[in-house]
Amino acid sequence: MAQRPSIPKGTRDFNAEEVAKRTYIIDTIKDKFEVFGFQPIETPSFENSETLMGKYGDEGDRLIFKILNSGEYLKKLSDEDYTSKSEQKITSKISEKALRYDLTVPFARYVVQHQNDIEFPFKRYQIQPVWRADRPQKGRFREFYQCDADVVGSKALFQEVELIQLYDAVFNALKLHGATIKINNRKVLSGIAEVIGAKDKLIDFTVALDKLDKIGEEKVKTEMLSKGIAESGIAKLQPLFELTGNFGSQIESLKTILGPSEGGLKGIKELEFINKAIEDLKLKSAKLELDVTLARGLNYYTGAIFEVSAPEGVKIGSIGGGGRYDDLTGIFGLKNMSGVGISFGLDRIYLVLEELDLFPDTITETTKVLFINFGDSEAMACLKVVSKLRERGIKAELYPDSAKMKKQMNYANRRDIPFVVLVGEEELKSETFTLKDMMSGAQEKLNFGELLDTLKK
Incomplete structure (x- = not known):
């Protein structure tokens, strides 16, 4: 007996209804991207390993899917490498390509490679799948779509303001009210690390801090201790863990904490500018909130950091995120090219809309007759x-087949087709059509014009 086929964990098949709902979200996001002046590009599903590795920190690197070289790749290994069982040694010799982990690093590569053909500042959007060797769970998959919008070639904070507006415009169009756009600044985090004497351990500090909402204060402190951050320094973080109040009051508290850090105070000024602009412009569906523990583990953020959470009551991870990266293209040889971008989590937004029953009925309409x-x-x-x-x-x-009437009618019912048309000998002679409403069971004879008018309604 043949083994029943399956798909890899963390991947999914989508039926017609699911595809229609996903397309609705993508089309909504795409429409707003273009309204805000972003242009579409696409990049390959896999990149050279050297393009991706080392850009996401140690945790990110471990989640990159590597592609084995074609041919007899094992023959290229020396006996020493083969018996060493060293993952790092062996992987670099048998795998030269990898599936993209996100769309931002491939975008940076694209900008550098095509810099002579691009008009800066360059506003691009990209809606494509990415892959991560993560542990599958609700709202987290190994293959999923990202919907990114980035601007490169401008350091103006108005770009951050527009990206917050873009989030708000998309959520408003999806009727997804109550999402929270959390914001922080990498300079603020660097300033805090400086104040607590952990300037040389910034990445360890931010990776641990970013887990606060997942593992809690005590476990974050334990992780920081394990990374070599002094207990006296961690004690100085206590006001940070207890920070409350609105955006303005939190900013004032941060100014006190970050007094000795010039870089940290610069980050506060950037946050104040963005918040003031949003207060003046006003958001329709979402709200902007300062979260000084928001770190996001990616190495390349240098300024504002964004993360979007679903409306209160919906238990799911972030549905969007992004930030400012002042020199991401520098890793590919193009210096001083500042950029800022955001991403929408298609799969999680889908789950939120489903839970809140926000999908319009019309998007799953099938054959009408x-x-x-x-x-x-x-x-x-x-x-x-x-x-x-x-x-x-x-x-x-x-x-397609002249099957029994019952079978054809059952087919229409299972497909939720609202109307059927019967054309037998009598209808052929009179050039009429018997239209049956599958909901009410009512039937009527119509000519073509009447049939057309009825089906258009």
Whole structure:
């Protein structure tokens, strides 16, 4: 007996309804991207390993899917490498390519590679799948789509302001009210690390701090201690863990904490500018909130950091994130090219809309009318009418086989097709159509014009 086929953990098949709902979200995001002046690009699903490795920190590097070289790759290993069982030694010799982990690093590579053809500042959007060797769980998959918008070639903080507006515009269009756009600044985090005497351990500090909402204060402190951050320094963080109040009051408290740090105070000024602009412009659906523990583990953020959480009551991870990266392209040889970008989590947004019942009923509409097949001559006559209806934008189809009436009717019911048309000998002679409403069971004889008008309603 043949083994039942399966798919890898963390991947999914999508049925017609799911594809329609995903397309609705993508089209909404794409529409707002273009309204805000972003242009589409696409990059390959896999990159050279050297393009990706080392750009996401140690944790990120471990989650990159490596692609084995084609051919007899093991023959290229020396006996010493083979018996060493060293993952690092062996991987670099048998794998030269990897599936992209996100869209930002490939975008940076794209900018450097095509810099002579790009008009800066360059606003691009990209909606493509990415892959991460993560542990699958609700809202977290190994293959998923990212929907990114980035601007490179400008250091103006108005870009951050516009990206917050873009988040708000998309959520408003999806009728997803109550999302929280959390913001922090990497300079603030660097300033805090400086004040507590952990300037040389910034990455360890931010990676641990970023886990606060997942593992809690005590475990974060334990992780910091394990990374060599002094207990006296961690004690200085206590006011940070207890920070409360609105955006303005938190900023004032931070000024006191960061007094000795010039860089930290610069980060505060940037946050104040962004918040003041958003207060003046006002958001329609989302709210902006300062979260000084927000770190995001990626190495390349240098300024503002964003993370978006779903409306209160929906238990799911972040549904978006991003930030400012002042010299990401520098890793590929193009210096001083500042950028800032955000990403929408398609899969998690889908789960949120599903839980809150926010998908419009119309997006899952299937075929509107099915023509019953009574035989070859009747079917041919029906196909001519089906073609005319399709030309007018009506979703119509003919049942392909002249099967029993009950089977064809059951097919229409299972597909949720609201109307069926019966064309038998009598209808052929009179050039009429018997239209049946599958919901009410009512039937009426119509000419083509009447049939068209009824189906358009």
